[in-house]
Amino acid sequence: MPIVQKEDRIVLQHPKGASIEILLYGATVISWKAPSPLDPKPIERLFVSSKAALDGSKPVRGGIPVVFPCFGAPTHPEHVKLSQHGFARNSVWTFGGILLDNDAGVSIRLTLGPTPAITETYDRPFDLAFVVTLSEHQLSTNLHVKNTALSTTGPLEFQALFHNYIRAPANEVAITPLHNVTYYDKTESTDELRAQAKIETRASVDVKKFTDSVYENAPGKYLIDSLLGKIEVKTQNFPNVVIWNPQAEAGAKIGDMEEGGWEKYVCVEPGHVRGFVSLPAGESWIGQQVITVLE
Numbered sequence: 001m002p003i004v005q006k007e008d009r010i011v012l013q014h015p016k017g018a019s020i021e022i023l024l025y026g027a028t029v030i031s032w033k034a035p036s037p038l039d040p041k042p043i044e045r046l047f048v049s050s051k052a053a054l055d056g057s058k059p060v061r062g063g064i065p066v067v068f069p070c071f072g073a074p075t076h077p078e079h080v081k082l083s084q085h086g087f088a089r090n091s092v093w094t095f096g097g098i099l100l101d102n103d104a105g106v107s108i109r110l111t112l113g114p115t116p117a118i119t120e121t122y123d124r125p126f127d128l129a130f131v132v133t134l135s136e137h138q139l140s141t142n143l144h145v146k147n148t149a150l151s152t153t154g155p156l157e158f159q160a161l162f163h164n165y166i167r168a169p170a171n172e173v174a175i176t177p178l179h180n181v182t183y184y185d186k187t188e189s190t191d192e193l194r195a196q197a198k199i200e201t202r203a204s205v206d207v208k209k210f211t212d213s214v215y216e217n218a219p220g221k222y223l224i225d226s227l228l229g230k231i232e233v234k235t236q237n238f239p240n241v242v243i244w245n246p247q248a249e250a251g252a253k254i255g256d257m258e259e260g261g262w263e264k265y266v267c268v269e270p271g272h273v274r275g276f277v278s279l280p281a282g283e284s285w286i287g288q289q290v291i292t293v294l295e
């Protein structure tokens with residue numbers, strides 16, 4: 001199966017038509033074209049703004065940015081010098097080789113450790129590996145985090161999330177099953193209201209208005225249903241999911257968002273972002289998602 005390594009990205013092509021492109025910058029998957037079981041023609045499954053910078057000057061507005069070690073503005077004392085969503089999405093990763101290459105799928109690894117730029121703002125030792133696997137109708141991404149500190153050091157505390165921009169008409173997409181799940185509404189106007197737990201009352205969640213909801217104890221498997229098809233996101237070790245769409249209200253203020261871009265996607269972002277993963281010295285943690293085109 002062709003795996004093409006370019007200066008700034010890796011391109012994987014599956015014999016049955018699917019393909020992905022991954023930028024070394026941020027280990028950001030910027031394209032995933034896949035057929036559905038109903039139609040062999042591969043179509044783009046991710047949204048990337050036409051105004052997104054792909055040259056490493058800022059995190060990519062679209063695709064699948066990797067969020068680590070903090071989600072949103074930093075709240076942990078060890079993260080105070082970091083910018084929103086941490087450094088993984090704006091660091092250049094290293095191609096770490098091919099793990100699998102056969103008809104069932106192709107898998108590659110990218111790695112990131114403490115670079116001089118990272119250690120300027122973050123002083124904990126760590127080792128990250130991002131493993132991407134492409135098969136006919138499926139894309140999976142795994143984030144491996146190792147705490148490489150000596151055993152006398154305290155645990156590595158971090159948050160992690162895959163910021164999936166799933167291509168779908170935002171005004172008719174339905175996300176299930178989040179009924180009765182507790183969530184926190186980041187569109188609320190005050191810290192107090194944002195910290196207040198709400199219960200999802202809708203059988204299926206839509207993003208017809210500005211939405212920025214962090215679900216707690218989420219089921220780990222989500223269906224994203226729209227005119228573009230049915231996409232399933234199945235996760236492991238990610239107790240939360242964030243559903244985000246800025247609509248015009250917030251989208252028009254995002255500099256690298258194309259005009260009307262918010263109508264073309266929904267972000268369904270599995271992660272561990274309520275509290276922190278606490279990883280003892282010498283130990284590893286893996287967060288995983290498998291995204292499948294069902295129809």
Ligand SMILES: O=P(O)(O)OC[C@H]1O[C@H](O)[C@H](O)[C@@H](O)[C@@H]1O
Nearest residue numbers: 072084085186212242244267269
């Ligand atoms: O603009 P960014 O830093 O890429 O963040 C984009 C969005 O990411 C997540 O979905 C957060 O929940 C939102 O609050 C944030 O606006």
